[in-house]
Amino acid sequence: MFTPTSQERAKTFSDVVKHVNDSNFSLDAFTVASGSGILEVGTVMGQATLGSATSAVKASGANTGNATMSAVTVLDGAVSGIYTVRMLTATTFRVEKPNGDVIGDGATGTAFADDIGFTMTAGGTPMVAGDGFDVTVAPGSLKWKPHDPAAVDGSQVAAGVLGEAADATSADVVALGVKWGAIVVLEELTFKSGISAPNRAAAIASLGAPSRMILARGT
Known part of the structure; x- marks a missing residue:
């Protein structure tokens, strides 16, 4: 006291x-x-209420392509849980909140910034629809x-x-x-x-x- x-x-x-x-x-x-x-x-x-964010290749299986994701930042509006980032095409993706609500779409090489922030970089092997990453935002203290x-x-x-x-x-x-x-x-x-x-x-x-x-x- x-x-x-x-x-x-x-x-x-x-x-x-x-x-x-x-x-x-x-x-x-x-x-x-x-x-x-x-x-x-x-x-x-x-x-x-929020901790840091970490990313990993989708839990449902390995990607066909080998794109990489930069370190993820937690932005205003984020919630704890697993955000899904899934490819729509070889160069475009969709981001969903842990509850399944769609946040928006993005593209490789361009920074995405809504709830979470990151940049996906295309690799030598193109990504295919369904490839992607899971981003886990930890609960805060x-x-x-x-x-x-x-x-x-x-x-x-x-x-x-x-x-x-x-x-x-x-x-x-x-x-x-x-x-x-x-x-x-x-x-x-x-x-x-x-x-x-x-x-x-x-x-x-x-x-x-x-x-x-x-x-x-x-x-």
Whole structure:
């Protein structure tokens, strides 16, 4: 537990949170990830729901062609699970989410960037329809971090508000957090330094989404 400075003692849970629908469901113990720094009450938080991505030749069998795939990056909107990349022709492919929804089509030699990012490079032996790769996006740690619009591990989504000060500079720390069904004071929320007005507005909207219902209201 972090012991706040005298200046931080001026901001309390009741300064930030004006109403919770049900304390048994609205509040939770947030495991704040090491490296998050010193955080004050009211810090807008995101959760690390995604890990890294790895690719492999399709699990259903070897490819006829020998195209290769670059290292895969996890982008905004990704979910954990296995993405399938399947050739439509020797040079074009289709990408599907783990639930089977089609994300879009791409082509060898051109970067694909939607949920996941990669470039497929044609080899000496052409690929055929049905060839492809499986891309596994690992689950994240589910630890909480200060909301960062530039993150790609899930913490780019504003999903909670810190209810007490915490020092997670060099170790994980457990702190009270608001995750659902609450009214918070907009002026008392702390966003990432330098956040743009559109990203700030998006974070406020994300907190207020039906799955969270953390409504930020001005004083």
